[in-house]
Amino acid sequence: MPDQLLFAIEVTLNGLMAGVLYALVALGFVLIFKASGIFNYAQGVMALFAALTLVGIMEGQVPFEHLINVTFGTEIHGFGWEVPALLAILLTMVVMVLFAWAVNWIVLRHLVNQEPIILFMATIGLAYFLEGLGDMMWGSDIKTLDVGLPQGINTWIDETTFNAFGYGFFIDNLDLVATLIAILLVAALVAFSQYTKQGRALRAVADDHQAALSVGISLNFIWVLTWSIAGFVALVAGIMWGAKSGVQFSLSLIALKALPVLMLGGFTSIPGAIVGGLIIGVGEKLFEFLIGPLVGGATENWFAYVLALIFLVFRPQGLFGEKIIERV
Amino acid sequence: MTGPGMSAGARGRSDVRDSLDHEVTADGRKIGGVLMDMRSITLRFGGVEAIKNISFDIREGEIRAIIGPNGAGKSSMLNVISGFYVPQEGEVWFRGSRRPPMKPYQVARQGIARTFQNIALFEGMSVLDNVMTGRLTQMKTGMAAQALWWGKAQREEVENRARVEQIIDFLEIQHIRKTPVGRLPYGLKKRVELARALAADPMLLLLDEPMAGMNVEEKEDMSRFILDVNDEFGTTIALIEHDMGVVMDLSDRVVVMDYGRKIGDGTPAEVRSNQDVIDAYLGVSHD
Ligand SMILES: Nc1ncnc2c1ncn2[C@@H]1O[C@H](COP(=O)(O)OP(=O)(O)OP(=O)(O)O)[C@@H](O)[C@H]1O
């Protein structure tokens, strides 16, 4: 096989794995948008916050440590214990559920039936609030997150492909595990929504609020549930990204990458979020590989947005999105 | 056998009584005490008074019709009963006690199911799934229990599924069980909506114009279903309907509304001979 083709395949594979992460973040958006029509700008910051909280809990940090020390003149530096990763993940999930509950009871409950733009503005406020809260609770320094996921080149793939094609593919173990976890997560979500009564209630609310109320579904409960699930998805995305590039502010910017993914996949389609994520992931890596050298590189910064723009022009409802029909 | 073809007023209450608070209709159904009591209800939208100080009751086992010209406030009244609208004044009494202000989902959980004038179904879901949502109030297994004890949740699902299949058979919609509701014609959608409401095994069933927009044959089917539901399940029904023939055939008692006021209340025969009602509503056919 010619080298160029082998490189291209390797780039595609790596793109797929990057795409998985985009897909996860986009999935968080879609879940909330479907259930409540809210475009949750804070989804990316939720991933950052979840990852920060996870690191904080694992390392035994005292929440609001700095604030407490400044206010009371104390010298607290951590609890002095470490929490095992699995337990810390569970605790972080509890925090995310509490967050979901608080968002609904303190903010969204008062904005029912408001214009979408108002709800959107509220989530922008939420994003900045959560970012600040994360800083205050856990400090603003860059943290490393190690929940024990395998890292580094997968030697088996490297050797096998080397023996077969004379060129070893570089695939990171972390990417492989991330992909596997993402697949499991999506499968679990699908099973939940298809085969449990809460899942059915969730689909019902996504479909028609009035009808959902008439069969005894509490919209508030479902909204807390969706925000909790979105929090869980954010946590998973945060763990993967954090393990790869450290837990830092840039994590919240993957939300901006999720935007073009949503334009491709449609705001209301779960399969769309997944396929859209993969297309953007592969597309931007391949484009950089093939066209990047001709235009001086750095195409990854804008490729996704231009692709989304082209999509918007020709298929505004996205790949799988429901057709936009004006209600009259 | 009762049917839509029977003569007007035949289902009106008779005077046969078998106990203090039970009476038996001409066709042998038992009508019990007051199930729902609306007391001096007033509902305003800004300056518009949609309901003006109306009182009426619904008795156990009866079919109660609410009629009136367009904009009379009929749907508003149904929305008050089901908790979608909160009246500014008045009291709602259900099963002998005063109901505090409630969200629609809480009312539904009390055993009051409804359909909508403009059909509110889950368009993206299959007929079967739509009807299954009607069962949600009957499914008690919590979320944690479902996750930890999958078997129990599955058993509950199967039991409820069996009841849903019964209702689907009863309403003769087996052939469209798996069809996404969005693809169904109007008449069938109305029937699916009834199925979903019935799936809750409601104590009180509220139907907002169940036959609107249907052809004669569909109307006859729907009339038959409504009568059968009332007969076989003993479900109390309150319905809004414009077709006077249907109303006279189906209902035991009728409330007549006009411009938010109650202008008549009684058996179909009584209502038909009420001069206010004739003027406001039936007048057209008596000119
Ligand atoms: N949500 C609402 N907001 C404002 N006004 C409303 C609302 N719902 C009903 N109304 C007003 O209340 C009055 C009664 O309306 P309602 O829908 O109850 O009438 P109706 O008897 O059901 O009429 P129809 O036979 O046309 O269905 C109307 O003037 C209507 O405009």
Ligand SMILES: [Mg+2]
């Ligand atoms: Mg109406």
